[in-house]
Amino acid sequence: MIKLKTNKALSKRIKVTGSGKILKRALHQSHFNAKESGNKTRRKRKTSEMSSVDIKKIKQILPNI
Numbered sequence: 001m002i003k004l005k006t007n008k009a010l011s012k013r014i015k016v017t018g019s020g021k022i023l024k025r026a027l028h029q030s031h032f033n034a035k036e037s038g039n040k041t042r043r044k045r046k047t048s049e050m051s052s053v054d055i056k057k058i059k060q061i062l063p064n065i
Helices: 038-044 052-061
Strands: 014-016 022-024
Touching: 022 052
Parallel strands: none
Antiparallel strands: 014 022
């Protein structure tokens, strides 16, 4: 059987909780944020849970989570 390798780029971008939920950072955080409202900026600071459709794809890419 072939050894399954972990996609390191993706494994650095997500966090798996103890209960198995997968968390990710908010998108578009890096720059061009001066125009945005304060509510939107504060919302981007938090991590969010990924949707169930994305979780199925991630479990294929990351076999050892």
